[in-house]
Amino acid sequence: MDLSRRHFLEAGCGVGLAGSLGACVSASPIPAAPGMPDWHLGYRSAPAGGFDPAPMTLAFGKVPADLKGSLYRNGPAQMQYGDEYASHWFDGDGLIHRIAIEDGRAVHQARFADTKKRREEQAAGKFLAPGFGTLGDESFSVEGPDDVNAANTSVLVVNGELLALWEAGSAFAMDAATLETRGPKTWRDDLKGMPFLAHPKVEPDGRVWNLAVGGERVGIYRIAKSGQLEDFGMVNIGRAAYIHDWTMTDRHLIILVQPWVNENLRPPVVAGFEWQPEHGLQMLIVDKDDFSNQRWAQAPARMFFHTGSAWEESDGTIKFDVVLYKRPILGVGGGAAEIRGEWNAAAGDEHGVLTQVVIPPKGDASLVESAIVGGEFPQVHPQYRGQQRHLTVLTTGVAANRPGTTAITMHDWASGDRATFDFGATRMVEEFLFVPKSGGSSEADAWLIGTVLNLKAGTSEVCVFDAAHVSDGPVCIWQADYSWPLGFHGTWA
């Protein structure tokens, strides 16, 4: 590949250049250009059969020699039947992707999770199941949460088993090589159908913790690296707050009880939420060794979707990072306008702030805001989860003329430094994950891997950055011959 990075990004791959390449830039809005490519590409349905394995083209750069594994991703990918659009982004059927990387080559494939919801809606050719933002059709029988499970939010690999995750029902087991659906995962006979949240936490040694949410009572899973359930317990969080994510240190689970409350959970679920800022953002801190050993902390009222990771200092102070909003977002609207191809810049004016929450051993928590406004999908180095650390990578860059983000930023909590690479208005940027370099000895010894939708070329791409040099731009980019819809979360295995 003899194209220079600049040449490639300006011309070879059709990017509208934004910011200054190679420098630390803060995201700046890009004015709408004549002939701006259609961002609605990111919200179009995938083919019903998914995507058969297809090699991607190395379009730029040199692939790191030690990069070998699979990037799995999940996201809603059935957005439309005929002229009817999905009512909420959270209700589209989950499409599970695998991008297998070996010897410098990348092969993409994807399959929809084969759920009852998907089978019946495909057969009928229309949306039927009730959901987060969907009332549903009376003809659709619902006996339990898994009957409406969209399996569309994230993925987890435990002991080689791939799981497609949703919020309010079981994980769906998939074949990690073929992506064939095996069915709902039962961790223990008496827990059949118990929800398994889409944001499990994995300790550096491989033990998995997760929550079961669906009201005031929250279940806690502790799962060994082998995939065996070691423990399951229940705690009471006091009110039916929306829990999408949570965090933990090496010793404690921290369940964030945001003041966005839904006491009835009837479909469409989102219509039942109330913003109750008088409660503040409460946090239940649970001892990993004794779930009955609990304490509460309180911060000002905020809404959130995603945390980074937490740690504990020697005096018991807990710190973690999270993207906080002053009001709920993705509520009743739920991305429905974007799914239809409509977008109103003014409606997107509530931007999240990457924030560090500091919980002292006693007393109220404080919020330390970073300068990063408009970021999401924070990620940390997997070997530092629950441990003291200073790096967080997240998507950033608010585009002026479309939804979605344009950039990734590495934020250093210790120095306050941040390094950004902005792809510009013609690429929609998704979550990036840390992949430890072989033989690495620090948080920065990692590759960052993520997906980007190149609107100008009309193709999806997989990009790799050096975590220590984000502002230098990608070290390599593979390009598919086609595009797939924007998704939510992934994992590296």
Ligand SMILES: [Fe+2]
């Ligand atoms: Fe999420």
